[in-house]
Amino acid sequence: MNSSRFIQISKVFWQMILRDLAAYRPQYKDDLINTLIWNCLVVFVFAYIMPEVGLNNFGTFILITNIASIGFFSTTEKIGSIVSDLEGDKAISYYLTLPIPQWLVFVQMAIANAMQAVSIAIVAFPIGLLILGDIHALPHFCWWKFAIMLVVSSIFYGFFSLVAAAFTKNIYSMNNTWLRVIFPLWHLGGNMYPWKEMHNVSPIFANILLANPIMYCLEGTRATTLAPELSLSFWTCVLTLLSFTALMAYVGISKFLKRLDCL
Amino acid sequence: MKLTRILSNLQVLKTLVQHDIMLHNSHLLRRCIDTIIWASCVTIVAQYLLPLFGMSHSFGIFLVISNSVLWGLFEINSQLAEFLSEIEGGNIISYFLTLPLPASLVFVKYALGYAYRSWISSFLVLTSLFFIQDFGQLHLTPWSIFSFLFMHFLANLFFGFFCLFTVSLSPDVTYTTTIRSRVIFPLWHLGCANFTWLMLYQVSPFFAYLNLLNPMTYLLEGIRASILPQFISLSYGTCVAATIGFIILFGYLGIIRLKKRLDCL
Numbered sequence: 001m002n003s004s005r006f007i008q009i010s011k012v013f014w015q016m017i018l019r020d021l022a023a024y025r026p027q028y029k030d031d032l033i034n035t036l037i038w039n040c041l042v043v044f045v046f047a048y049i050m051p052e053v054g055l056n057n058f059g060t061f062i063l064i065t066n067i068a069s070i071g072f073f074s075t076t077e078k079i080g081s082i083v084s085d086l087e088g089d090k091a092i093s094y095y096l097t098l099p100i101p102q103w104l105v106f107v108q109m110a111i112a113n114a115m116q117a118v119s120i121a122i123v124a125f126p127i128g129l130l131i132l133g134d135i136h137a138l139p140h141f142c143w144w145k146f147a148i149m150l151v152v153s154s155i156f157y158g159f160f161s162l163v164a165a166a167f168t169k170n171i172y173s174m175n176n177t178w179l180r181v182i183f184p185l186w187h188l189g190g191n192m193y194p195w196k197e198m199h200n201v202s203p204i205f206a207n208i209l210l211a212n213p214i215m216y217c218l219e220g221t222r223a224t225t226l227a228p229e230l231s232l233s234f235w236t237c238v239l240t241l242l243s244f245t246a247l248m249a250y251v252g253i254s255k256f257l258k259r260l261d262c263l
Numbered sequence: 264m265k266l267t268r269i270l271s272n273l274q275v276l277k278t279l280v281q282h283d284i285m286l287h288n289s290h291l292l293r294r295c296i297d298t299i300i301w302a303s304c305v306t307i308v309a310q311y312l313l314p315l316f317g318m319s320h321s322f323g324i325f326l327v328i329s330n331s332v333l334w335g336l337f338e339i340n341s342q343l344a345e346f347l348s349e350i351e352g353g354n355i356i357s358y359f360l361t362l363p364l365p366a367s368l369v370f371v372k373y374a375l376g377y378a379y380r381s382w383i384s385s386f387l388v389l390t391s392l393f394f395i396q397d398f399g400q401l402h403l404t405p406w407s408i409f410s411f412l413f414m415h416f417l418a419n420l421f422f423g424f425f426c427l428f429t430v431s432l433s434p435d436v437t438y439t440t441t442i443r444s445r446v447i448f449p450l451w452h453l454g455c456a457n458f459t460w461l462m463l464y465q466v467s468p469f470f471a472y473l474n475l476l477n478p479m480t481y482l483l484e485g486i487r488a489s490i491l492p493q494f495i496s497l498s499y500g501t502c503v504a505a506t507i508g509f510i511i512l513f514g515y516l517g518i519i520r521l522k523k524r525l526d527c528l
Contacts, residue, residue, distance in 0.1 A: 034444030179297040
């Protein structure tokens with residue numbers, strides 16, 4: 001009985017994921033173009049123009065940071081649609097009536113967002129490498145670690161966006177969420193510097209920044225592609241991110257269950 | 264008779280803009296907090312971390328002055344979404360279009376209101392000068408301060424009218440992400456925000472000349488020319504003239520396209 005229930009829940013869950021991916025397909029091209037414009041411009045400027053200001057060999061670093069950040073921006077972009085649905089159509093009410101535990105509806109939302117983010121990042125990566133124009137740009141690249149990190153960080157981003165949406169009161173508060181939470185987390189999360197450099201400047205501040213989960217996403221991805229001694233260790237990043245994911249999942253789902261008066 | 268009409272139109276326009284300003288001032292504190300958070304994050308990284316990678320130590324102040332203009336460009340994002348939802352909702356803008364005022368002036372009212380919003384909060388970007396603590400790099404004379412304020416004013420006026428143009432390009436609210444990625448971001452990132460035009464010219468003269476079509480180049484070069492003469496690439500006068508030209512161009516295009524879209528007389 002238990003196993004048949006489990007199979008039924010898995011089937012519904014999988015169908016919901018497929019439905020989300022099918023609904024996303026028409027939007028995929030536009031999202032991909034938007035991401036490619038952003039990634040290519042940033043890599044171009046940092047690889048070819050910024051050396052004039054003294055910032056040398058930064059193109060590869062910024063490309064990897066961008067690839068690790070794509071998921072963050074792609075999933076947080078969805079906060080607006082989640083919040084406007086809560087305020088408007090409340091399509092989520094329908095999903096909450098499906099024959100699966102209600103908390104799984106939110107897990108499904110996070111996973112579907114994570115899958116969409118991965119689908120964009122894996123295309124943006126080789127195109128960014130083309131902009132760099134150097135096939136030996138990543139001598140330390142380890143594909144399986146990179147793949148693990150991409151998946152783990154995207155799942156974290158998916159649950160993080162769930163938390164951010166749960167705490168965003170209405171669509172007008174979106175800008176506040178973006179400027180007060182998302183941007184500082186990203187910009188102080190090592191998007192332009194490795195954690196070890198921050199440690200050289202201010203050990204106290206560097207240690208505080210270890211509480212920033214984005215630091216592990218960016219450091220972890222760099223550990224799989226750039227010289228490993230420059231970043232935090234890969235496994236530390238993976239394990240810490242998994243813990244942060246569990247925390248975000250718990251907080252996000254509890255908050256949503258409360259906000260939507262779920263059983 | 265005609266003069267009375269013009270004066271009465273201007274009076275109505277003034278009242279509408281004052282109303283916009285009053286409404287915005289009620290949210291001002293919130294917006295100022297956002298500005299300070301954003302500017303501080305960017306400045307701390309530029310001032311204390313990027314020099315470790317070889318970046319010049321004067322990059323911090325370079326960025327603070329550039330950001331005092333850039334903030335207005337980012338404000339377009341929220342203004343765009345707001346204006347588009349007004350158009351889609353239809354009620355508020357339809358009311359303004361029934362006022363005894365030419366339709367063009369209704370759009371001018373929106374542009375001036377948006378210009379005020381970005382103008383007032385972007386001053387707060389300068390609070391991040393606190394992290395620089397070396398004001399010797401700033402050229403502070405009465406004339407340079409006046410030039411800075413004038414360029415800052417023109418830049419925000421430009422953003423107000425440019426917002427009208429971006430609204431006219433967007434079919435609906437969901438298009439705002441596309442405008443941000445395909446219009447606002449390239450204008451910012453290629454528009455001499457992190458480097459001077461001269462540096463770009465040294466890398467690629469062709470690309471540098473092409474970048475002269477980007478209005479952000481003039482806004483950023485102009486603001487730096489006023490107060491950071493060590494980074495001058497284009498003359499202040501050229502930047503002012505080009506900015507005024509772009510304000511007229513985008514104001515004209517935005518208003519024409521919006522009048523067409525909303526079936527105005």
